[in-house]
Amino acid sequence: MTAERRIAHLDMDAFFASVELLRYPQLKGLPVVIGGGRRKVDELLREGHADRPPGDIPVSDFPLLRDYVGRGVITTATYPARQFGVGSAMGMMKAARLCPQAIVLPVDFEEVRRFSRLFKATIAEIAPRVEDRGVDEVYIDFTEVPGGQREGGRVLARLIQRAIFERTGLTCSIGVAPNKLIAKMASEFSKPNGISIVYQGDVQTRIWPLPARKINGIGPKAEAKLARLHLHTIGDIAAQQREWLIDNFGKSYGTWMHEAAWGRDDRPVVTESEPVSMSRETTFDRDLHAVRDRAELAAIFTQLCVKVAGDLQRKGYVGKTIGIKLRYEDFRIATRDHTIEHFTADAKTIRRIAGQCLKRVELQRPLRLLGVRVGKLARAGADAAADAGGAAPRDGTLDLF
């Protein structure tokens, strides 16, 4: 007698914005967007308020989206702002046209990470099998948790929701379903601060009517191609023969799509994973030319290498594939990478190899973005750590574990 799998997907409501509202409760109920960063909204806000409790800053002193100039995008919008059509990943300038009166605040990564750790720790105390899906999302395996099956998981979901609110003052939405795929969709059913319970038998009535794009894994490209084939809802996909989907989308993607449309997904909740790569990238305030802006570009390039080396060292990793990424003014992306003999986390080594990569790519056109990446990571052991400092490994073997 094995228990039926019950998997929860938990999504913090407007996470970045909600974190700011804890600090500035006077902004509750107002359209607020978090993002940008290219313009120092922070400093604007601080003018004349440096020694004032954040909660006492008058609403009229907060910077408005209409005054924002720069290349940033929206990270999160509060629900009042969403009513104007403003949403995540939207360019700030476009958002400013839709809702100029919205208040704009920069992302406070420290604070967001602090609350991220807090809410995840709260969950883990109640249900230990938690899979990290970024700062504001997790999957939770309810199956073996005592009481995890009651009311299809609603009782446990409610308990977690309350615990998170008590500990952080933040709300979340939870979907509980037989698998991750359906749970992810279910968590969107009753936002914010909602709980949705979905069973396998509900797929036809609750999943099939949804747009294909709601499936986690169907993005803008696949959606457009589906539309060209006159498939719009998940039910439309489910109605197709598997072979037909394979013919149109390839063996792997077609097979997966068919399974997904039928609500089938046996991926486990993965509680631990190792990073594959670490990177740093930056979009310039204005497009740069490799020749004309050589010095500026070189300084930024070195900075990126230093940052990524710092990330590796701080987290205790070394890597052996070093690469660069460019974005040209027309948004086309070029990448180059090179795998070296020995693992490293050394900024100078990374800079040297990345510099070689840079020579292999077209540099005539104006650049919008530059990035540096280190992949093929391994944990920095004793020898690897020495290597990371710039010393050659004794005999090419590293104590990686």
Next chain:
DNA sequence: TCTGGGGTCCTAGGACCC
């Protein structure tokens, strides 16, 4: 009027090896 930064995974060709 555009479109950040940090990731993962997949594909596909060529090198190289057995």
Next chain:
DNA sequence: TCTGGGGTCCTAGGACCC
């Protein structure tokens, strides 16, 4: 005159996600 087949690694690009 005909030239296997599998496996792994490297590299570049692209889709997708948060």
